[in-house]
Amino acid sequence: MRGVNRVMLIGNLGKDPDMQFLEGNIGVAKFSLATTETYKDRSGKLISQTEWHTIVLWRGLAELAQKYLHKGSLVYIEGRLKTRSWEDKDGNKKFATEVVGDNLIMLDKRNDGNQGPTGIDSSDSSDNDPDIPLADDGSERLPF
Numbered sequence: 060m061r062g063v064n065r066v067m068l069i070g071n072l073g074k075d076p077d078m079q080f081l082e083g084n085i086g087v088a089k090f091s092l093a094t095t096e097t098y099k100d101r102s103g104k105l106i107s108q109t110e111w112h113t114i115v116l117w118r119g120l121a122e123l124a125q126k127y128l129h130k131g132s133l134v135y136i137e138g139r140l141k142t143r144s145w146e147d148k149d150g151n152k153k154f155a156t157e158v159v160g161d162n163l164i165m166l167d168k169r170n171d172g173n174q175g176p177t178g179i180d181s182s183d184s185s186d187n188d189p190d191i192p193l194a195d196d197g198s199e200r201l202p203f
Contacts, residue, residue, distance in 0.1 A: 069135050069166070070094035071134075072093075075090065076121070077090065085117070087116070089116075090114050092136065094109070095107055138159045139159055
């Protein structure tokens with residue numbers, strides 16, 4: 060049986076996107092995203108639990124995030140989990156699990172008077188993570 064690696068999050072940015080350009084002028088943006096769940100415990104007390112996620116966006120999505128998103132922005136992110144590892148300066152192995160986004164919907168109200176979400180889907184263009192092989196028609200090749 061083949062696996063599925065899909066993540067869907069709605070949350071608020073914890074900081075402005077950090078934009079960098081790699082060799083070949085490939086843009087990558089990283090930011091933290093907070094998702095909060097609220098529930099009542101047995102005594103009726105309201106409890107909130109916040110999880111922090113590291114979001115990574117590539118190319119066109121990265122540039123749009125850098126241009127339009129800021130700390131506190133409410134967004135829907137869809138993507139996949141990716142874990143990377145490295146050794147720190149003391150030789151200790153470190154790991155980080157990130158969400159590589161390929162779909163972004165801005166859920167904040169617009170400042171121009173129009174209301175409603177604005178969606179940006181990287182599958183509409185070739186703005187995907189370089190690790191995803193593309194078919195001749197520009198669509199992703201699925202492993203199943």
